[in-house]
Amino acid sequence: MTEQLTVVTVTYSPGPHLDRFLASLAHATDLPVTVVMADNGSTDGAPEEALERYPNVRLLRTGGNLGYGTAVNRAVTEYLADDDSEFFVVANPDVQWGPRSIDLMLEAAQRWPVAGSLGPLIRDPDGTVYPSARHQPSLVRGGMHAVVGPVWKANPWTAAYRQERMAPSERPVGWLSGSCLLLRRAAFDGIGGFDERYFMYMEDVDLGDRLIRAGWQNVYVPTAEILHDKGHATGRDPARNLAAHHDSTYTFLADRHPRRWQAPLRWAIKSALSVRAGLVVGNSRRKLAKGRRT
Structure with missing residues (x-):
């Protein structure tokens, strides 16, 4: 067990x-923790304030908005190069940690020695469970989810892809939400970390797929819980981010x-x-314009 x-x-x-x-x-854990903030160009002063308030925090300025995966890779290269710990955690800054959430994932990692990544149960701010443990998006299952999902929410392909009808249980899955991951260093390094072509979205799907191809597993650990106020950053320009999602897909x-x-x-x-991007981006812009008028 890591110290x-x-x-x-x-x-x-x-x-x-x-x-x-x-x-x-x-x-989340009884272990001593060092937090590395890989900052992609914040202008609100929050990282600097955190650096002053929390002695275990370090600040890495990436030099610009490099995207999620690239920033994580930079932090790993800069701060973990000489660290022999078996695991590290990657998490969004809009996460709130549940009791023992990290320790429970570390305990699960001992039960799953081939787990390259482990992820907790994620709740939205209203308390509902977010489907963070999913199958890999096959052409049929993922394609139908993408095409009909926006207009037919209860379609069977989306339910199957998101594993919505499965009771929470500790199990291997196709991929886990990158908003919170416990990563085994040997697995992460072995596949070269995040693919830096993904500026945002799909980098966690890609990571999960490459881990499986390399012989590792992605393990869902629902006994560990976090709260995720997702979308605080992506919501600033929803149309742009929807377009980026389709490009990454x-x-x-x-x-x-x-x-x-x-x-x-x-x-x-x-x-x-x-075609789908044009429809959803146009709809997003219309909603945004309507909101500004009201």
Whole structure:
């Protein structure tokens, strides 16, 4: 079992979320913790205030808004290069930690020696369980979820992909939400960390897939719980972020179907995602404009 722990969080003007993240961390583990803030260009002063208030916090300025995965990789390279700890944690700064949430994942890691990543049960601010443990998005299951999900919420493909009808249980899954992950260092290093082509979205899906391909597992640990006030950063420009989500989805799917004879499939995927992106981005902008008028 590890004797100390590094927690990496990526900050981008996190506001009061960051203080709640750091204050609640004491409930998550009994281990001594060092928090590395990989800051992607915050302008609200929150990381600097945290640096003054919490002696276990370190600040890494990445030099710009590099995206989530790239910032995590920089923090790992900078602060964990000479660290021989078996595990480290990656979490969003809008997370609030539940009692023993990190310790429970560490205990589960001993039961799952091939677990490359472990993730907790995630609750939304209203207390509902967020489906954070999912299958990998196959062409049929993931494709139908993407195409019909926005207009038919109760469709069977979305329910299957998100494993919504399964009772919470400790089990291997296709991928886990990157908002909170316990990562085994050997597994993370072995696959080269996060793929830095993903600026935002799908980097956790890609990480989970590559871990499985490398012989590791992604293990859901619902006895560990966190609260995630998701969207505090992505909500600033929803249209832009929806477009980024579709771009990342295409990168992920195109990577999994790279052969020359699959070119028509890649074209079809790109066309379908472009149409869907146009619809959802347009709808988002209309809602935003309406909200500004009211």
